[in-house]
Amino acid sequence: MCQIKAKATFHGHELTDIIVLNPGDWWGKTWLIEVGGSYAPLFLIVEAGSVSDAIEELAESEYAHLICVDDQDLGDYDPDDCHYGPSGQVLDLDHLMIHGQEGSDTPFPCRYFGDDLPEEGMLPTDYCDRDDDEEQRRDEKRGLYPQHDDPAN
Numbered sequence: 001m002c003q004i005k006a007k008a009t010f011h012g013h014e015l016t017d018i019i020v021l022n023p024g025d026w027w028g029k030t031w032l033i034e035v036g037g038s039y040a041p042l043f044l045i046v047e048a049g050s051v052s053d054a055i056e057e058l059a060e061s062e063y064a065h066l067i068c069v070d071d072q073d074l075g076d077y078d079p080d081d082c083h084y085g086p087s088g089q090v091l092d093l094d095h096l097m098i099h100g101q102e103g104s105d106t107p108f109p110c111r112y113f114g115d116d117l118p119e120e121g122m123l124p125t126d127y128c129d130r131d132d133d134e135e136q137r138r139d140e141k142r143g144l145y146p147q148h149d150d151p152a153n
Helices: 051-059 071-076 124-141
Strands: 005-010 013-020 030-035 042-047 096-099 111-113
Touching (some): 005 030, 005 042, 030 051, 042 051, 051 096, 111 124
Parallel strands (some): 013 042
Antiparallel strands (some): 005 111, 030 042, 030 096
């Protein structure tokens, strides 16, 4: 499977080659994560049910080091007043912004692109449905679904 990248428009600016952390994992409900907030922030797309779920997905991803506090720095954080990730890790969310419309089917609209996707890309909601169809077609080619003469079987 190829790596999926996304394209989107953000405040009138075209964003391209955005890394998608978990394509197809949350029915195409996409959020734009901005890490850094400086001249050159890192943008990521994550599929999640809510803002807090998006943070959890990030905290459990290969990009977790961007928000997880190193063990040597834990003394700088008050245990009663800090944010925790799903695995109990302390999170520093000071330089994290999440963009999207809470309560909508597609909080942050974008299109997915990759080698095995159409040239014009694909909506994340269609990508989610596509995975099931593609898997079934591959399984049928491999003979994993027996052919029956009787449609009732």
